[in-house]
Amino acid sequence: xxxxxxxxxxxxxxxxxxxxxxxxxxxxxxxxxxxxxxxxxxxxxxxxxxxxxxxxxxxxxxxxxxxxxxxxxxxxxxxxxxxxxxxxxxxxxxxxxxxxxxxxxxxxxxxxxxxxxxxxxx
Amino acid sequence: xxxxxxxxxxxxxxxxxxxxxxxxxxxxxxxxxxxxxxxxxxxxxxxxxxxxxxxxxxxxxxxxxxxxxxxxxxxxxxxxxxxxxxxxxxxxxxxxxxxxxxxxxxxxxxxxxxxxxxxxxx
DNA sequence: GACTTGGTTCGAAAATCTTCGTACTCAGGT
DNA sequence: ACCTGAGTACGAAGATTTTCGAACCAAGTC
Numbered sequence: 001x002x003x004x005x006x007x008x009x010x011x012x013x014x015x016x017x018x019x020x021x022x023x024x025x026x027x028x029x030x031x032x033x034x035x036x037x038x039x040x041x042x043x044x045x046x047x048x049x050x051x052x053x054x055x056x057x058x059x060x061x062x063x064x065x066x067x068x069x070x071x072x073x074x075x076x077x078x079x080x081x082x083x084x085x086x087x088x089x090x091x092x093x094x095x096x097x098x099x100x101x102x103x104x105x106x107x108x109x110x111x112x113x114x115x116x117x118x119x120x121x122x
Numbered sequence: 123x124x125x126x127x128x129x130x131x132x133x134x135x136x137x138x139x140x141x142x143x144x145x146x147x148x149x150x151x152x153x154x155x156x157x158x159x160x161x162x163x164x165x166x167x168x169x170x171x172x173x174x175x176x177x178x179x180x181x182x183x184x185x186x187x188x189x190x191x192x193x194x195x196x197x198x199x200x201x202x203x204x205x206x207x208x209x210x211x212x213x214x215x216x217x218x219x220x221x222x223x224x225x226x227x228x229x230x231x232x233x234x235x236x237x238x239x240x241x242x243x244x
Numbered sequence: 245g246a247c248t249t250g251g252t253t254c255g256a257a258a259a260t261c262t263t264c265g266t267a268c269t270c271a272g273g274t
Numbered sequence: 275a276c277c278t279g280a281g282t283a284c285g286a287a288g289a290t291t292t293t294c295g296a297a298c299c300a301a302g303t304c
Contacts, residue, residue, distance in 0.1 A: 005282080015150070015223060015224075016145050016146065016147055016150070017145075019141045019142070019144045019145035019150075020141075020142070020145035020261095022141045023138050023139075023141035023142035023145055024138065024262095025138055028137070028138070028141075044280095044281090045280085051262090051263065051264080052263075052264060052265080053264095053280075053281065053282085054263075054264065054265075054266090054281090054282080054283085054284095055262075055263050055264070056281090057281065057282055057283085058261095058262070058263080058282095059262095060281095060282095061282085062261095073270085073281080073282095074271090075270065075271045075272080075280095076270095076271060076272070076279080076280075077279090077280060077281080078280075078281060078282095091223055092222065092223070093219045093222060093223075094219060094223065097215050097216060097219045100214070100215060101137060101213055101214070101215075101216065102137075127252080142291095146292095166250095166251090167250080173292090173293065173294080174293075174294060174295080175250075175251065175252085175294095176251095176252080176253080176254095176293080176294065176295075176296095177292075177293055177294070178251090179251070179252055179253085180291095180292070180293080181292095182252095183252090184291095195251080195252095195300085196301090197250095197300060197301045197302085198249080198250075198251095198300090198301060198302070199249090199250060199251080200250075200251060200252095
């Protein structure tokens with residue numbers, strides 16, 4: 001009955017669990033989408049993971065138990081966000097490399113508003 | 123009956139296959155051991171992958187089909203070596219990051235000491 | 245030649261991962 | 275209070291991965 005679900009401590013997650021979680025295209029897509037803007041929390045309904053509610057819920061669980069995401073229950077919906085900076089501290093460079101491999105440039109900085117073209121400046 | 127086995131082209135291997143191959147501790151151990159000294163070829167008998175011959179052979183196949191290793195038959199034994207620099211070109215930075223995560227510093231450079239002092243094999 | 249050594253491949257069995265339906269919970273609206 | 279929408283947990287069925295044994299192959303050795 002936990003209204004708040006369990007997130008494992010980062011040092012009890014193994015690299016094997018991380019690789020296994022990311023070996024699925026849909027799950028990896030979620031992580032990449034989140035990692036593009038690591039501080040931004042998004043409703044899980046926006047992610048194109050196919051299947052029924054329980055199937056989708058299963059995938060969030062796999063990602064959660066791999067230490068990759070944090071799930072927050074808002075009562076009216078579930079929010080997902082990347083588990084940063086904990087994950088970076090435990091597995092340094094991993095997410096940056098993943099983003100690079102997927103050809104997705106990380107968001108330049110902490111502009112949390114949709115600023116079409118933000119001149120990176122400096 | 124191919125005495126020489128098939129290695130897929132690097133651009134038909136998916137990131138999913140790579141992650142899946144590395145989600146196993148033993149397989150990842152092989153890749154890390156090879157990546158420490160990427161040009162060095164080693165007999166597959168040196169790797170501590172448990173199981174029968176066919177089980178071990180299965181794991182080489184998974185790594186081979188993920189584009190991670192090259193298998194060369196010497197008639198009297200099987201040699202494994204990292205699939206460099208092809209893999210690096212296809213998935214830049216991946217192996218370096220893996221080595222870093224496993225706390226294994228890569229061999230500095232051209233010191234491919236094909237002998238040096240004997241590794242503790244016995 | 246016969247025999248051993250070190251390996252692959254092909255099933256089939258075992259184990260694990262994935263999907264789904266059902267039951268349940270929580271918060272909001274009526 | 276009842277209902278609805280969004281989600282988790284638990285089985286069980288289905289799909290995939292992993293392991294093993296048996297058959298086979300190639301190169302050395304006797």
